[in-house]
Amino acid sequence: MSAPASGAGFALRQALRHGRHLLAENPLSLVAFVMMVSFLGLALLGQWIVPFDPLASDATAQLQAPSRVHWFGTDQVGRDILSRVVVATRLDLAISASAVVLSFAAGSVAGACAGFYGGWLERITSRVVDTIMAFPLFVLAMGIIVAVGTTLTNIIITIAVINFPSYARMARAEVNVRREAGYVEAARLAGNSPGRILALHVYPNCLPPLIVQASMNMGWAMLSVAGLSFIGLGVRPPTPEWGIMVSEGAAFMISGEWWAAFFPGLALMLAVLTFNLLGDALRDLVDPRRRT
Amino acid sequence: MLRMIGRRLAAALPGVIGVIVVTFLLNRALPGDPAAYFAGPAATPRAIEEIRVKLGLDKSLPEQFGLYVRDLVRGDLGTSLTTGQPVVADLRARLPASLELTLCGLLLAIAVGVPLGIFAATRPGSWADHIARVLMTMGNSMPVFFSALLLVYVFYYLLGWAPAPLGRLDAFTPPPGSVTGSFLVDSLLMRDGTVFLAAAKQLVLPTATLGLAALAPIARITRAAMLGVLASDYVRTARAGGLAPRTVLYVYALRNALLPVVTALGIVFAFLLGVNVVVEKIYAWPGIGSYALEAVMTSDYAPVQGFVLTMAMIYVALNLLIDILYGVIDPRVRIET
Numbered sequence: 143m144s145a146p147a148s149g150a151g152f153a154l155r156q157a158l159r160h161g162r163h164l165l166a167e168n169p170l171s172l173v174a175f176v177m178m179v180s181f182l183g184l185a186l187l188g189q190w191i192v193p194f195d196p197l198a199s200d201a202t203a204q205l206q207a208p209s210r211v212h213w214f215g216t217d218q219v220g221r222d223i224l225s226r227v228v229v230a231t232r233l234d235l236a237i238s239a240s241a242v243v244l245s246f247a248a249g250s251v252a253g254a255c256a257g258f259y260g261g262w263l264e265r266i267t268s269r270v271v272d273t274i275m276a277f278p279l280f281v282l283a284m285g286i287i288v289a290v291g292t293t294l295t296n297i298i299i300t301i302a303v304i305n306f307p308s309y310a311r312m313a314r315a316e317v318n319v320r321r322e323a324g325y326v327e328a329a330r331l332a333g334n335s336p337g338r339i340l341a342l343h344v345y346p347n348c349l350p351p352l353i354v355q356a357s358m359n360m361g362w363a364m365l366s367v368a369g370l371s372f373i374g375l376g377v378r379p380p381t382p383e384w385g386i387m388v389s390e391g392a393a394f395m396i397s398g399e400w401w402a403a404f405f406p407g408l409a410l411m412l413a414v415l416t417f418n419l420l421g422d423a424l425r426d427l428v429d430p431r432r433r434t
Numbered sequence: 435m436l437r438m439i440g441r442r443l444a445a446a447l448p449g450v451i452g453v454i455v456v457t458f459l460l461n462r463a464l465p466g467d468p469a470a471y472f473a474g475p476a477a478t479p480r481a482i483e484e485i486r487v488k489l490g491l492d493k494s495l496p497e498q499f500g501l502y503v504r505d506l507v508r509g510d511l512g513t514s515l516t517t518g519q520p521v522v523a524d525l526r527a528r529l530p531a532s533l534e535l536t537l538c539g540l541l542l543a544i545a546v547g548v549p550l551g552i553f554a555a556t557r558p559g560s561w562a563d564h565i566a567r568v569l570m571t572m573g574n575s576m577p578v579f580f581s582a583l584l585l586v587y588v589f590y591y592l593l594g595w596a597p598a599p600l601g602r603l604d605a606f607t608p609p610p611g612s613v614t615g616s617f618l619v620d621s622l623l624m625r626d627g628t629v630f631l632a633a634a635k636q637l638v639l640p641t642a643t644l645g646l647a648a649l650a651p652i653a654r655i656t657r658a659a660m661l662g663v664l665a666s667d668y669v670r671t672a673r674a675g676g677l678a679p680r681t682v683l684y685v686y687a688l689r690n691a692l693l694p695v696v697t698a699l700g701i702v703f704a705f706l707l708g709v710n711v712v713v714e715k716i717y718a719w720p721g722i723g724s725y726a727l728e729a730v731m732t733s734d735y736a737p738v739q740g741f742v743l744t745m746a747m748i749y750v751a752l753n754l755l756i757d758i759l760y761g762v763i764d765p766r767v768r769i770e771t
Contacts, residue, residue, distance in 0.1 A: 273452030277746045280708025282456075285742035288730060289460040365577055369708075372579045373715060373727055388579055392716060395583045396599070398591050407580035415575035422571075 161427060168426070174419035181413055185232040194222035196229040196382045205399050215401035217390065223401060226382040227409045233377065234384050234413070237294070238363040241301035246356050248302065249309025254348060256310070257317030258340045267314070271307040279304040283366060287375045297376055301366050305359055312355055316348035350428045358421035361414040368410050384410040442757045446750055453746040458502045461739050462495075511743070512736035516729060521740040525722055529744070530615025531602055532714065532721030536706050538637055539644025543702070547649045548695065551656025555664060556683065566653060573650025578709045582643040582716045589639060596639050599717040607632040640717045647709050648702050655698045659691035666690075693764055700749075700756045707745050 189196075194212075200220030208215040214223035256267035274282065286300045320326060321344070329339045370376035371385030379386050384406040391402030477485075486492050490501045505511070511521040554566035589596040597604055602617055610620040610629045617633035663669060664687055672682045711723035718724070726741035 269448075269452070272449065273456060276449040276453050276750060277456070277742070278704035278707040278749050280705075280711070281742055281745040284711070284726070284730075285457070285460050285739065288735060288738045361575060368577055369579065369712060372577075373711060374730060385577075385579075388577070388583070392579070392583055395587045396591060398587075400587050400591075403580075403583050407577060407583065410577050411575055411580060414577070415571065418571060418575050 157427075168423065170419055171423035171426075174416050174423060177412065177416040178420055181231060181235065181416060184228055185235045188228040188231050192222075192225035192228045194225040196221065196226040197380055198222075205394065205402065207399075208401055214405040215399075217387070217402045218394070223387070223405050226387060227384070227406050230382040230384050230387065230406065231409070231413075233381065234364060234367060234410070237298055237367050237377075238301070238360055240298045241305065241363050241367070242356055242360050244298065244302035245305035245359075246309055246352065249306045250313040250345075250348070250352050252306075253310035253313025254317045254340060254345050257314035258321060258336070258344060264314075267310055271310050274304065274307050280366060280369065283370060284373070284375055287370060292375055292378065294377070297367065297370065300370075301363050304366070305363065308355060308359065309352060312352055313348055316351060317344055320344050320347055354421060354425045354428050357417060357424050361417040361421070364410065364414050364417070438761050439758055442754055445757075446754045449750050449753075450747070453743065453750065454503065454506065455499075457739055457743045457746070458499055460742070461502065461735075462498070506743075511740040514729065514737045515734045516732050516737070521736050524725060524737065525740055525744055528720055528722045528725050531719060532710055532723060533748075534616040534618065535637065535640055535713070535719060535721060536644065536703075536710050538641040539706055540648060540699075540703060542641055542645030543648035543652050544699075546645065547652030548656050550649070551653040551695075552660055552683075552688070554653070554657045555660030558661065566657065570650045570654045570657075573646060573653075576646070578643060578647045579712045579716060581646055582640070582713055585639050585643055586716070597635050599639060601718050601720055602636055603629075603632055604636070640713050640719060643713050643716075644706055644709060648706055651698060651702050651705070652695065656691065656695050659694045660687060663687045663691045689763070693760070696756060696759055696763060700753050703752050704749050707749060 198221065200216070203212070203216050203220040205218055206212055206216045206220075212222050212224065214227060217223055217226070252267050256264040277285075283300050283304050286303065287296060290296045290300070317340075326339055326343060329343050330336075334343075367376060368383070368385030368388070371383050372389045374389070376385060377383040379390065387406035388403045388410070391399075391404070391406070394400075394402050490498055493501070509522050511525070513519070514521050514524055517524055550566050550569070554563045557563055586596075586599050590598060603609055607629055610617060610624050610626055610633075613620050613623055618630060618637070621627075621630035621633055669682060669687055672686050673679075677686075710721065711727065713719065714721045714723040715727055722741050722744060726738050729735070729737035729741075
């Protein structure tokens, strides 16, 4: 083997080796990774591989138990539940991912600026954060959705708002720790402007813990989205969405037709589990000290 | 101690103000024109204008905020279009049901979660630890409405052990006289065993749902805190001094490990307040969550905003209580403030 060709290549190889070590030690992470790839595959290709039209009702096949034709059974208007569960993957993942990306971007930038510049910027940010945190978050989401209306954009923004504090707080704390670090001093002495130091030196160094936070947050965002749909404050029927499907199937649980609510609920649970496990794995990779 | 409580009260004030400002803004951001909405579909422009004046919507935003705060102080949250009652009266009638359920769920989660966390922390790497970790991860990933429905299916439909998920009492049991509003406490006060049993039966499944949801975070935090404390120097010293393992575990370690757990209880409680809405819907529980949802269905906004405000105020009050409790558990907090 020759000497390390480049710093980046060496670091990448190190990370890969570390990742392989972690996977060997915790096979659950590998399972989670495979499941995430499957969910992404379903989200991308789902609508072309499902056996039935997810919106087509069939009056002759209402509430049929799982069978060879309908693997997951049919719902109260005869729609194929398997097709609906698969097609819903894209919508559920897209809403949650957009919300997480939005709150990540807004929260990390606001928190980083607050931690770096201090002053009125910090006061405003922490006031906003404290106010949001004064509410039970799901209840606040309900209040916002009722006030602004249930459009897709509003749902994404609402979920982003209730997740904003966790990113802003974390970014602020991470920047605060690094504000007086040696490399920041060096960059300052080299004549960099404060904005440039924050954007190019401090902010990128704060990202790893924030990314871990984002992957852990993804599961919670999915639960919130589906929860809002379940109580009628999210995506509107007849759109295939896991929360709505569970909500529509809920009434039949008491009379024994379990499949209408079970399969969409199971899909949601597995998706959330996947992202939670990935978050744990990512945390082990980024910050081995915080392992549990 | 009193001084500390006073300080804590003062520290809670910005939160209260923030909550009021946000609920005011949410009130004013109603879709469409609130005046036209309250006037009804058949109203003339003149009638809408009158209602606009009556609601104070013709005034500037700061003035409207003043009016809003004045109404709040008077305990006026508007009138529900569905029930025709003042929202405050509706909320007061339904709040005990929600609180009874949430508190039962929280108590259950603490009663199971804390021992589970201790158990896992004292035997790291053992099968018990692994089971606890799997339970915690599963609990974190389980949508509450899903676990609630599974419980109903298994324990009501399949096994028939639980009563139908239809409210606080079955149709044949009269509610106990109202003293506290909690059916469990009231029936005990009335020395009425049958009502107590009936109320407890109805509570089992929804409480289990809430408890399962809150179990994971409580167990996780207890485990992490216990692990940290058990690795500390003073625990090593206590052990080296020859104290009994039980004494070390429960007197030295647990009290210190409880601090982060108590802090986390606030977050868990807020989570439960949100979860409560879903659980009330599934079990037809006549609390303020299902009240808000009924209002949502009929586009009746005043009850929803009243509900959000009530929930936020309960949460602020609970955080205050936790802060004070923190002072009781940790003497250092008392000295610092």
